[in-house]
Amino acid sequence: MNVLYIRFMALAIFMLGAFSGYAQNKPGATDTIDRKWWKEAVVYQVYPRSFKDNNGDGIGDLKGIISKLDYIKSLGVDVVWLNPIYSSPNDDNGYDVSDYRNIMKDFGTMDDFDALLKGMHSRGIKLVMDLVVNHSSDEHEWFKQSRSSRTSPYREYYHWWNAEKGKPAYRYSLFDVNHDAWRYDSLTNAYYLHYFSRKQPDLNWENPKLRNEVYGIMKFWADKGIDGFRLDAFQFAAKDTTFPAFPKGYEKNFTQYYGVQGNLHGYLQEMNREVLSKYNVMSVAEGAGNTFEDGHNLVDADRNELNMAYAFEGVDIAKPEGYSITHLKQVFTKWDSAFAAKGWLSIFLANHDQARLVSRFGNDSPEFRALSSKMLTTFLMTMRGTPYYYNGDELGMTNAGFTTIEDYRDVQTLNEYQRQKNIGADLPAYLKRIAFESRDNGRTPFQWNNTANAGFTTGTPWIKVNPNYKNINAAAQEKDANSILNYFRRVVKLRKDNLVLVYGKYTLLDAQNPDTYAYTRELNGRKLLVLLNFTNKAASTQTGIDLNNANVLIGNYQKPSKNGTLLPYEAVVYEVK
Structure with missing residues (x-):
């Protein structure tokens, strides 16, 4: 009798489990798909400078993030992507790294980082870090040595063009005030290349010594226990180092001429062999190249390169004058179709390089802000691909409303304003445009509550707090069951509970x-x-x-x-x- 009872209970438990699985994802759901943790994850991006200031200096820091880990956990997300926290002179808010194995003083210490990582892991949250190796800071020791002499062993860590050969063929710089990517350096009578700020010289990936330096940096952080890397601007890392002339006006198709050049795939396959394949880490490239073939070569599993990439075509749709919903549908549908059977992409509409989600793609008026924020969140969480969600968008934070150039801090915005001024352009028109699209719109301090400075800092914030923080803040939304914040939590849970929204x-x-x-x-x-x-x-x-x-x-x-x-x-x- 006892044996029969045990068998009956075992069968009942089995059937209950089977029914539960059926109710959630139908039988066989996990047998017919290639399940990976990074495919099923929801990634939450934390911009450390603007998230939470712990010591009152007006700059967000690692201890500030630690103090808010329970909040992050409550969102239901699986992964935090942390913008750069390495030592940096901060020309481009940390994307100009001067020491890849140390922490920027503004953010704290390595002990703080270790405590942050431990705190995340204890809550079941993984950590992905930015790997900024298309370029370094000009204050990195490599560059200091490189520019010191033409015979320096570090000379080939960067791209130099000796001036006696004449000025090299024009290259467009995204951040330079003159958009000229070649910077003359009198110390060795040569030009160095910088696709971004003049304080961000491009690294020479043709040099195997440089590549080994990067793999050593990656191993340093992977050995600490981080869970992945986001490769910043890496589609630009490989160059045609003969630097041929490009056709006039090529900068209008910047990525076509700069993206996925040279031996990029060879470098990524080497990176995979040397580092990525040896750790259970997630890897994502900023940019998916120029074609679907480029994207597949980056992310298809049999290529042994990366896990996923971002395609920028969707996020670039929003314009100050509005955008076509039909066009948006076409773009996301064609990318989904191209990767339906093979490969994997991310899904996103905002990040630290974009203005606010609701201000660009929704409606940030008081009447429609909450509804359109929730609608956009629903879209992001119900598409195929790994969703990336930027901090503050779960509150429906809006563009900053800056009206003067003095309000801005972003090197790209400030240098372009100076260029517009130099050429006698319409400055009020430029200010109107950047009020919609400047990256600083997404970098204003996180709005925690309705106290001074939105509860971000007890000091003077490094960039102004959006004055609407008294109405838009986390504390108020915690108390409201119908808030944008609580809707975000529900829709994240819906995605996690239904694999059809991940793989379907x-x-x-x-x-x-x-x-x-x-x-x-x-x-x-x-x-x-x-x-x-x-x-x-x-x-x-x-x-x-x-x-x-x-x-x-x-x-x-x-x-x-x-x-x-x-x-x-x-x-x-x-x-x-």
């Missing part, structure tokens, strides 16, 4: 509708329908799917529509038969 087939519906975005996700017999209204007016969508028996999984209105007509900025996810 994506199908666009009602493609030519100029107002709505409708698509299905399907996996192992389950079918979810996502309806999104990207406008501030009611809009109808024709999906051909009967919603009478559909089950609403989440929506940003209390009573989601079931007749195909969506209210302004409505978002709803259904499970359909």
